[in-house]
Amino acid sequence: MSEVAQAGVHGFRQVDEVVWELGVEARADMRVPARVFADRDLISQIAADRSLEQLRNVATLPGITGAALAMPDIHQGYGFPVGGVAATEPPDGVVSPGGVGYDINCGVRLLALPVAARELGSRAEALVHEISRRVPVGAGHGGGLQLRGPAFDRLLVQGPRILLAEHGVGTAEDVEHTESDGCLDGADPATVSERARARGADQLGTLGSGNHFLEVQRVARILDRSAADVFGLREEQVAVLIHSGSRGFGHQVCSDYVRAMDAVQARYRIRLPDRELACAPLSSPEGRRYLAAMACAANFAWGNRAVLAHRVRESVARILGARVADETRQVYDVAHNVAKLETYHGRELCVHRKGATRAFPAGSLEIPSAFRAVGQPVFIPGSMGTSSFVLVGRPGAMERSFGTTCHGAGRRMSRTGARRQVTGVELRRQLEAQGIVVRCPSNRGLAEEAPFAYKDVERVVAVVERAGLAGRVAQLVPIGVVKG
Amino acid sequence: MEIEARTEGEVFRDALHGIGELLAGDAAGERIWREVRVDGRERAALLVGWLDELVYLAGTEDLVPEDAERVDFSGRGLVATVRCHRGSPRHLIKAATYHRLAFERSAQGFRARVVLDV
Numbered sequence: 036m037s038e039v040a041q042a043g044v045h046g047f048r049q050v051d052e053v054v055w056e057l058g059v060e061a062r063a064d065m066r067v068p069a070r071v072f073a074d075r076d077l078i079s080q081i082a083a084d085r086s087l088e089q090l091r092n093v094a095t096l097p098g099i100t101g102a103a104l105a106m107p108d109i110h111q112g113y114g115f116p117v118g119g120v121a122a123t124e125p126p127d128g129v130v131s132p133g134g135v136g137y138d139i140n141c142g143v144r145l146l147a148l149p150v151a152a153r154e155l156g157s158r159a160e161a162l163v164h165e166i167s168r169r170v171p172v173g174a175g176h177g178g179g180l181q182l183r184g185p186a187f188d189r190l191l192v193q194g195p196r197i198l199l200a201e202h203g204v205g206t207a208e209d210v211e212h213t214e215s216d217g218c219l220d221g222a223d224p225a226t227v228s229e230r231a232r233a234r235g236a237d238q239l240g241t242l243g244s245g246n247h248f249l250e251v252q253r254v255a256r257i258l259d260r261s262a263a264d265v266f267g268l269r270e271e272q273v274a275v276l277i278h279s280g281s282r283g284f285g286h287q288v289c290s291d292y293v294r295a296m297d298a299v300q301a302r303y304r305i306r307l308p309d310r311e312l313a314c315a316p317l318s319s320p321e322g323r324r325y326l327a328a329m330a331c332a333a334n335f336a337w338g339n340r341a342v343l344a345h346r347v348r349e350s351v352a353r354i355l356g357a358r359v360a361d362e363t364r365q366v367y368d369v370a371h372n373v374a375k376l377e378t379y380h381g382r383e384l385c386v387h388r389k390g391a392t393r394a395f396p397a398g399s400l401e402i403p404s405a406f407r408a409v410g411q412p413v414f415i416p417g418s419m420g421t422s423s424f425v426l427v428g429r430p431g432a433m434e435r436s437f438g439t440t441c442h443g444a445g446r447r448m449s450r451t452g453a454r455r456q457v458t459g460v461e462l463r464r465q466l467e468a469q470g471i472v473v474r475c476p477s478n479r480g481l482a483e484e485a486p487f488a489y490k491d492v493e494r495v496v497a498v499v500e501r502a503g504l505a506g507r508v509a510q511l512v513p514i515g516v517v518k519g
Numbered sequence: 520m521e522i523e524a525r526t527e528g529e530v531f532r533d534a535l536h537g538i539g540e541l542l543a544g545d546a547a548g549e550r551i552w553r554e555v556r557v558d559g560r561e562r563a564a565l566l567v568g569w570l571d572e573l574v575y576l577a578g579t580e581d582l583v584p585e586d587a588e589r590v591d592f593s594g595r596g597l598v599a600t601v602r603c604h605r606g607s608p609r610h611l612i613k614a615a616t617y618h619r620l621a622f623e624r625s626a627q628g629f630r631a632r633v634v635l636d637v
Contacts, residue, residue: 310617
C-alpha cells in the first residue's frame with residue numbers, strides 16, 4: 036500500500052482501488068462514515084478544496100443511512116458538496132434543500148440526429164449559429180413560451196407531458212425517455228411562492244449562464260456496442276447535449292425553503308455544522324412542503340429542457356430539413372440535482388443527489404422498457420472542448436451508491452482562478468483552432484468555463500466504471516457549443 | 520462578501536453597496552425608491568433575506584440598488600427605503616446563501632460574511 040493510502044488524505048483512508056473512507060468515529064457528530072469514489076490522483080485534487088470537510092458535515096444529517104457518499108467529480112458547494120449523495124430514512128430522517136442545490140433538477144438531455152458528422156460538414160457552423168439565435172442564453176429571460184396562472188400550474192404538476200398536449204412541444208417518446216417520465220409525483224403549486232413564479236414565468240426555454248450549455252457533438256467512439264444499439268447511437272453520428280435546469284424558479288424555491296428550514300432547526304432539535312444544510316424531518320410539515328415545491332421545480336426543469344429541445348429541432352429543420360428534425364430522437368434526459376424517494380433492500384429512503392446522477396441497472400422497473408435489458412443511460416458532460424460520455428447504469432450502483440454515479444468532470448479551479456489564467460478571447464481562439472464553433476455572448480463567462488478549470492473527465496468516468504457504478508457506452512466530442 | 524462596519528445598519532448598507540457594484544450595468548435610467556421589508560430577528564438571517572430582496576428586484580424589475588436611505592430594525596425584522604435606478608443589471612447573482620454565514624460583534628463594531636451563489 037502506498038504512503039498516501041496509509042497516511043490517508045484529510046483522514047480518509049483508501050479501502051479499495053477506488054474507494055476512500057473516513058470512519059464514523061472521526062468526529063463526534065458524524066452518524067455514518069463518509070466515503071469517496073476516487074483514484075489517488077483525483078483524491079489529491081479533491082483534497083485541495085473544502086469538499087471533504089463538507090462531506091463530513093453531510094454525515095451528521097439526522098436519519099442519514101449507509102454513508103455520506105461522494106462521486107469522483109466532487110467539489111466544494113454551498114454547504115453540501117457538489118457530487119454528494121445522502122440517503123435518509125423516513126419518518127425522522129431529514130430532507131435538506133441544500134442537499135439538492137439551488138438549481139433544482141439541473142440535468143442533461145441528449146438528442147441524436149439521423150445524420151453523420153460528414154453529412155453535416157460545412158453546415159455545422161450554421162446549425163450552431165441557428166441554435167444560438169433561437170435559444171436565449173445568459174441569466175435573463177424570454178424563452179418564447181410564457182405560461183401564466185393555471186397553465187403554469189399544470190406544468191408544475193405534470194411536467195413536459197402538458198407541453199406536448201397543450202403546446203405541441205416534443206413527442207410522446209421524448210416524455211417516455213425522460214427520468215421519471217419528466218414528472219415527480221406530489222408536486223403542489225400551493226407550496227411555491229409568488230416570488231418563484233415571478234422569476235420563472237418567462238424563463239421557460241432559456242439556457243441560463245454559468246456551466247449551462249448546449250453542445251453539438253459527434254459520436255467519436257462506441258465502447259459498448261450492444262448498449263449503444265439500444266440507445267440508438269452509432270459512430271460518427273451527430274448529437275446535441277443540453278445542460279440546463281430550473282432557472283430562477285428553482286433558485287427561489289431553494290432560497291425560500293433553506294430560510295424556512297433554518298428557522299425551525301431548534302424546534303426539531305437539529306444542530307448542524309453549516310446552516311446551509313438546514314433540514315427538517317421528511318414527515319414534518321416543512322419537509323413535506325419542500326418535497327412538494329421541489330417536485331414543482333423539477334417538473335419545471337424538465338419542461339425547460341423540453342422547450343430547449345424543441346428549439347434545437349426547429350434549428351435542425353431550418354438548416355438540415357424537416358425530415359432530419361422529425362427523425363431527431365431524444366435518447367434520454369437525466370436529473371443531477373434532486374431528492375427522490377426510492378426503495379433499497381425493502382426500505383424507502385430519500386436519496387439526495389446534488390451533482391450526481393441516478394444510474395439504475397438492467398432490470399429496473401423505474402427505467403423505460405426500451406432500456407430495461409441494458410440499464411439506464413447516463414450523460415457525463417466533459418469540460419468545454421473535451422469529450423463527453425454516455426454511460427449505462429450498472430448493478431454495483433445499487434449495492435454501493437444508492438443507484439448513483441457521477442455527473443460531470445467536476446471543477447478543480449474556481450471561476451476567478453480560471454479567469455486569471457486565460458481570457459475569453461484567448462479561449463475562444465483556442466477552441467476555434469480545434470475546429471469547435473463557439474457562440475457565447477460573455478468572454479468572462481467563457482473564460483470561467485475553461486477546460487483546465489475542470490478535472491479530467493476520462494479519469495472521472497474510469498473511476499465509476501472501475502467501481503461498478505456505470506459503464507462507458509460512447510465517447511462524444513464537440514463540434515460546436517452555445518453558452519450563456 | 521465580507522463586511523466590517525461600526526453599526527448593524529451600516530453592515531446592511533455596505534452590503535447593499537456591494538451588491539449594487541456587482542449588479543451595475545452600463546445604463547442608468549429613472550430613479551426609484553422602494554420600501555423593503557424582511558421578517559426575522561436574527562441578524563445573519565436578516566442579512567441573507569436583505570440581499571435576496573435586492574437580487575430579486577434586480578432580476579424581476581431591472582432595479583439596481585444605490586443606497587438605503589433608512590434602515591430600521593424592529594422586533595419583527597427590518598424595514599428600509601432603498602434608492603435604486605432602473606437599468607440593465609448584470610444578472611451575476613442568483614441567491615444569497617447560508618453557507619459559512621456569519622454576523623458577529625468585532626472590536627470595530629460588527630463583522631459579517633455572506634457567500635453569494637453566482
